[in-house]
Amino acid sequence: MILSENIISVVHFMAFPGRQNTDSMLRGEPDERYLMNSLKIIADDPYFKGIEVTRIKDPALRKKAIDFLSKTGMTIFFGAQPVQLLNEEKYDPADISSINELERKNAVDRLKRALEEAYQFGAVSFAFISGRDQGPDVRETAKLALIRSIVELAEYSRSLAKEFKREPIRLVLEMFDRINDPRGRFANQLIGPTFEAIEVARRIRDEYEIPEFGLLYDLSHMYLLRNYYIRKKKVDIKIGEDENVQEIKNVVVEEEIEEPEAPVVLQYLMPYLVHVHIGNCVLDPNDPRYGDSHASFAYPGGAMKVRDVANFVKALHEMGYKGPIGFEIRPYDREGSVPVLQHAKAFFDDARTWQDVIYGIGGFKFATREYFPEWAFYRLTDIRINHPEIAIEELKNRKKRKKLTDDGYLVLLAADHPARRVTSVVDDPIAMGDRLEYLGRVVRVLASGFVDGVMATPDIIEELAIINHLFKEAGKKGFLDGKLVIGSMNRSGLSGTYYEMEDDLTSYTPEDIKKMNLDGGKLxxxxDTGRYSRFSIRTMRYCAEAMRRMNDYGLPVFLEPLPVTREREDQPYRV
Structure with a gap:
């Protein structure tokens, strides 16, 4: 299972907020029995290798929790976010980014006290937030204050590390929304959108040489974070009235675009991303849990569906993320902490076993032989020679769609070009002639949940069927079930030949398509309206006859009509 080497942790103070789901754990005032039982529940669950704790005000109870956790072997992370968000001291909500120097120092001192607790716990990281956004007029000044505060925290942390004779703890800034809600259902923090967080992180890492600093991205904040950019476009405008109207064309106007973030931002965060949270939010303003509520994934009004989590997990996998993944969800009303956690585990596992997630690449550059190794290609060849019936059985027994499309749209991969002597890619004239490379890439695309199927010739389709068999033999999900498999029929119009426009049915016939249980055919x-139009007219007749036979079998057929020209006979046709 992907991300199996990452530490999966629980944000303890959210999953177990206190008796009857009060916030006593967040306040650092938990009942002893409740605290110790909840720690044991997490420690006894082999799914979790880490735990995220916060302050415990009672020194004796804190020591008891520390002693217990020290014997579990779990990785401990400390979160100071509740200390800042509850703000019992009534400091400036701008916290460590306050432009009021006295308020900023008070907030830094508060975090220093929490940092001391983190070292007592033996935590490997210390998470905190930037403080409330003070508005666009002072935003840049506030960022400077934030950076100064983090530098001071780093200096203090390094002094504590010497005292505890260990490496400095990792300092982690969690990115929150910047939504100013009068009812306080959002955090409205300075940091903030991804690209602003990256700039802060870059300065702290590079200019102030604090390598132990990093960022925390929470899935539940993804739809709450907004990025703004200016888009320019040309428009035509009219000035004046009646007979005096003057039209001015191609006037450049600017408009501000606001977009929620998406998993792609993780790629930009990659150099600084050291921790992620898996959580849920509610986007319906009329819902009682509206906002950054970290509701259970079972909550009907939750914004995060399995597909959303799968996209997030896929992005982490593709960027090679190795850091901790924390479950940040909380029970409400009569919900129990354990059922909420159990559902979160099932939800997360469901997301990371989606077909396109499992078969996703492990980096940004696709390496075919890592995805489709040579031993698999040799096995394919062996089956092709000794057990060719497997391909036919796979095609006949695969699960087909009930209808071609649910929404009127289809994305199909065309993998029939080599059969027509078209093998070049950019400056490599035989790139598609490398069978292992070609098949590996076709399988990778088909494994995507955004591709509906493939159009190909018999050789490709049969080999895909064998590879599908190998996937299932290895205990993985096949990639052909539910996909459209369309047989390419006319391939005799070999590229560069005199008779190229005469394209007869040399591949699948309608009878073959029916026999092999395919979903349809492609023509x-x-x-060519010029000198070789006679060949095009013959192809038109071949296509018409094939379409009639396909109709007789009740099979759909895709016709690709292309007007083509070429300036000279020694040049290829152009559409």
Missing amino acids: LFRL
């Missing part, structure tokens, strides 16, 4: 018709 290519290129029209």
Whole structure:
């Protein structure tokens, strides 16, 4: 299972907020029995290798929790976010980014006290937030205050590390929304959108040389974070009235675009991303849990569905993320902490076993032989020679769609070009002639949940069926079930030949498509209205006859009509 080497942790103070789901744990005032029982529940669950704790005000109870956790072997992370958000001292909500120097120092001192507790716990990281956004007019000044505060925290942390004879704890800034809600249902923090967080992180890492600093990204904040950019476009405008109207064309106007974040931002965060949270939010203003509520994934009004989590997990996998993944969810009303956690585990595991997530690449550059190794290619060849019936059985037994499309749209991969002597890619004239590379890339695309199927010739489709068999043999999900498999029919119009426009049915016939349990057929018709139009007319007749036979079988057929031209006979046709 992907991300199996990452430490999966629980944000303890959210999953177990206190008796009857009060916030006593967040306040640092938990009942002893409740605290110790909840720690034991997490420690006894082999799914979790880490735990995220916060302050415990009672020194004796804190020591008891520390002693217990020290014997579990769990990785401990400390979160100071509740200390800052509850703000019992009534400091400036801007916290460590306050432009009031006295308020800023008070907030830093508060975090220093929490940092001392983190070292007592033996935590490997210390998470905190930036403080409330003070508005665009002072935002840049506030960022400077934030950076100064983090530098001071780092200096203090290094002094504590010497005292505890260990490496400095990792300092982690959690990114929150910047939504100013009068009812306090959002955090409205300075940091904030991804690209602003990156700039802060870059300065702290590079200019102030604090390598132990990093960022925490929470899935539940993804739809709450907004990025703004200016888009320019050309418009035509009219000035004046009646007979005096003057039209001015191609006037450049600017408009501000606001967009919620998406998993792609993780790629930009990669150099600084050291921790992620898996959580849920509610986007319906009429819902009682509206906002950054970290509701259970079972909550009907939750914004995060399995597909959203799968996209997030896929992005982490593709960027090679190795850091901790914390479950930050909380029970409400009569919900129990354990059922909420159990559902979160099932939800997360469901997301990371989606077909396109499992078969996703492990880096940004696709390495075919890592995804489809040579031993698999040799196994394919062996089956092709000794057990060719497997391909036919796979095709006949695969699960087909009930209908071609649910929404009227289809994305199909065309993998029939080599059969027509088209093998070049950019400056490599035979790139598609490398069978292992070609098949590996076709399988990778088909494994995507955003691709509906493939159009290909018999050789490709049969080999895909064998590879599908190998996947299932290895205990993985097949990639052909529920996909459209369309047989390419006319491939005799070999590229560069005299008779290229005469494209007869040399691949699948309608009878073959019916026999092999395919979902339909594909025909290519290129029209040359010049010297070789006679060949195009013959192809038109071949296509018409094939379509009639496909109709007789009740099978759909895709016709690709392309008008083509070429300036000289020694040049290729252009559409």
